[in-house]
Amino acid sequence: MTNQTFDVVIVGGGVIGSAIAYFLSARADFSGRIAVVERDQTYEFASAPRSLGGVRQQFTTPENIKISQFTADFLAGVGDFLEVDGDRPDVGFKKQGYLFLGTPEMETAMHRIHEIQKREGAPVTLLDPAAMSEKFPYLNLDGISLGSYGTANEGWIDPFALLQAFRRKARMLGVTYFDDEVVGLDRDGGKVTAAHLKSGETLAAGVIVNAAGYRSGKVAAMAGADLPVRPRKRSVFVVDIREQIPNHPLLIDPSGVYWRPEGQYFICGTSPKEPDDPEVADDDFDVDHEWFEEEIWPVMAERCPKFEALKVVNSWAGMYDMNLFDHNAVIGPHPEITNLYFANGFSGHGLQQSPAVGRALSELITVGKFETLDLTAFRFDRIAAGEKFLEEAVV
Template identity: 50%
Template sequence: MREKVVIVGGGVIGSSVAYFLRAADPTVEVTVIERDPSYARSSSALSAASIRQQFSTPLSVQMSLFGIEFLRAIGERLAVDGARPSIDLHEGGYLFLATPAGVTTLRDNHALQTRLGADIRLLEPGALMKRFPWLNVEDLAAGALGESGEGWFDGYGLVQALRKKAQALGARYVADDMTALIRDGRRVTQVTTASATVYPCDVLVNAAGAWSRRVAAMLDIELPVFARRRSIFNVSSPARLEQCPLLIDPSGVYFRPEGQTYICGTSPGADNDPDDLPLDQVDHALFDDVIWPTLAHRVPQFEALRVLHAWSGYYEYNVFDQNAIIGLHPDVENCIFANGFSGHGLQQGPATGRGVSELILHGRYMTLDLSMLGFDRVLENRPFVEKNVV
């Protein structure tokens, strides 16, 4: 009998799982339930769509190293009937800046990243000024620049390419909302949707992103993942910044080129970051009070900026340790969680899809061991903290 896998959520995580499952074993019956096939509210489509290796944990670095390998080969990997998708990958690099207070952490992270094979260069203020003459370095102690393997791409294009390839391989996508789960002891046996359709399942994958907590609650499981709104601003400026990377200021404010313009943003303070804020609203006060003054200080030419467009999307924010939760929960033996990426789900989607498919097909991880991201650490209060959350 064919094994039935039901995936709740058809964004980058769910579609990556569907793709890797069907690519590895065409006998597995894969159903992806995605309530909004337009992806209008999807984090995958609304993010700044970037990839980096500059993380503070070895596993995050390794996941994104596979991510860039996957993105570079996407035309070949995800081609359908000879049509090769493109996601406009631009390896412009990340530039993390540090003041004297943060330089030790920057150096420690750099040593870790380069040991694992990431192409990151540590630059002193003089080298930063020479490389980026438009940059104000007066209060900086160093910067870490991704020379290759880091940059930005079309996030919506990646989701669509994964979805279309998964469908071409035989995965079924259902435009519906999951409304109930039926359990028999420690197993989920059925998934019911708003259309009153029932889907039997041997394995359930929770890939519901910012709404994954609702899925977990149906299993009486407390998932520490919340929808945290993040606003992104597209701005114009007369500034022409040569060789501009995606720059992360020590304050957490970031910007990167977007054609002839720039996009920028930052996370609000912890005391002003509630859950489930409406996505049709943008935090313009955050731009006026924090982002613009920071950009004008770091790049004096940015004193003249004009907001062209702004939007908001959700981080599926893991409040426990800002790292993904991937794997089984001890109370439910056939539900796999893939949630809480806290802003780096797009770049870690390929590694997650591969790992979850291995867990389903083989009962263990075969390539990159993701067990450190398992649910046990939450239950045992063992945070696996990611410090480089942007």
């Protein structure tokens, strides 16, 4: 088995790993060799293709809002940025907005969060029930006193199209993808030196990047690092109500149940709260059908009578890459293993953060600091320091 040497080895070629590979290989000031090791080239169980594809501006920390603003800019030019041989990718951005519904008890927090979003220039408006009834006449707003609605650059994309577009462009720019699995990392004091692959091959590396999604806790452990990212199962259901509702937003009910249109159907799910959100094996993709019957459908039917009669036409389960510490990403090098970088723990919003995270990692690896957007708040050592960087809007 041949052993090869790369300047950068990225563990995981999902949307995050491929975004990092693209941004790094596109830099004029980086000419190093880049390898991406991906254990499943079909991405059958990766999170991105199983996600809702949601892209929003409505976050609660300035950093996450700024990340979203870059996402919007990137998506506006994605066809140019990721063009390969005249083929301009289309990620199908449906800009129908997110609508967060709030009860009277939630109003104070919603106003506080709205001020943060306004300050950061996020195109978000607060709607009273009368305004909501006019705009979304099919909703039953009993118990709802406020809505927060994104008026631009919010909606959903085709997540697989974005992943494939990053990957194709990265390969065109010279990145080597290995159809293999990283099963061990060599560490020499404060440095990682090589990645061992399941095939028996070893890749010597100047820098190693952990982009292994919900498996990233396991990859960190290979280097002796403790990363509190674990898989959390989310079941998603596609329902047919034999009707389409034009311009329906991605709606987040106060209960946590969410839904949005998907072609002629609707796609829906919910995020269980602790303790109903246990750790699961990372190959447990059994759909939790009782969640639909007991938690999701009753809420949808109550909120919108059009959902009283429906047929489930498809369902699947996917894994959130949950950062158990503070539900926010971990971005940057390990404080003691200085050439091991992390881009993990996106806790359900990693797809939309992939452009900014790819760019940020390319900056850290090439020039050793953030050049465009300061993402220091996501640093690894906040975990050991016990300094939570909380994102309140985790769907």
